Amino acid sequence: MAVTDFSYVRRQMEPAKPAPSSQVGVIHWLRTNLFASAGDTILTLAALALLAYILPGLIQWLFINASWTGADRKACATVSQGGILPDGQSGACWAFVSAKFQQFIFGRYPSSLYWRPMLVMAMFVVLLIPMLMPKAPFKGWNALALFIVLPVVAFFLLGGGFGLQPVETQLWGGLMVTLILSFFGITVSLPFGILLALGRRSNMPVIKMLCVLFIEIIRGIPLITVLFMASVMLPLFLPDGWTFDKLLRALIGVSLFSSAYMAEVIRGGLQAMPKGQFEGADSLGLSYWQKMRLVILPQAIKLVIPGIVNTFIGLFKDTSLVYIIGMFDLLGIVTLNQSDANWSTPVTPVTGYVFAGFVFWIFCFAMSRYSLFMERHLDTGHKR
Structure with missing residues (x-):
């Protein structure tokens, strides 16, 4: 009797089927992120109600009633205040920002x-x-x-x-000084913080004690005190005729202050490393610095990327404190220009601070997004 072979071997992959309609699209996203439970629904509706209450007035003040052009305060003041706007219809004074924009970016640096x-x-x-x-x-x-x-x-x-x-550094200011202080502080604080973290975990008592003292003293005082000491007190201890530029003192103060906080962030990453990583590196005959550079630090830094970026963001915002020692960063130059009688209106200070806050937010948000990108890029532990 003949045997018929009914077996069949597929030579091509079955085409992928589309995901169920309930698992994709806007409806799925809303159901998952905003209306997943009764509590989430209540919070979402409350947030929408709050936005509906705040946004119309905010948009009205920021854009619709805003003064975009003008040569002096009259463009932003109401008739009763000596300006040209109808009473009760004033908005943001973007004409002030436009007129002072170059100073906000470069400070008193010569325009030529x-x-x-x-x-x-x-x-x-x-x-x-x-x-x-x-x-x-x-x-x-x-x-x-x-x-x-x-x-x-x-x-x-x-x-x-x-x-x-x-060009004397006293003339530098605005966003330029903010970026200089931030870049220098970030560039110095990360390597110096790594060295401090390694020193704090060192088995050599003297080095460990010095690193602990530095970290705890710096972390125990506010940045304003560090800047004040670097700007006012330090010259008193220098020999006659010796001096340091005020910007250089601020750079050193900001960098040392940030390094102490960075050291603790790095130390957290080092303590999170499994003991087997240290033992495995020792079994390969690596020296201390080879072990740290090739095995331990790359993994430890990857673990604490959020903490590192958080310290950088804090450093970027803390640069506004140099105003207390007579330096005019972005926030300082905005505050300084508010004293200009030609632009003295009730809405001028608020508009200047909104502009400064928006600029700070752009840079901080960019650093935050890049941090998330690097976390995803380096998160290879569970990839197949």
């Missing part, structure tokens, strides 16, 4: 020399973009140019060198 800070900013952006790209080539040379070469070139360009007209 704006090309110098703009050139420095262009070089910074050109070097920073490939540095932030994980797969960009020549990372070592890129880092050398960004963290070593650029600060030196920027110092001579901004301050005057190579035959350029000198």
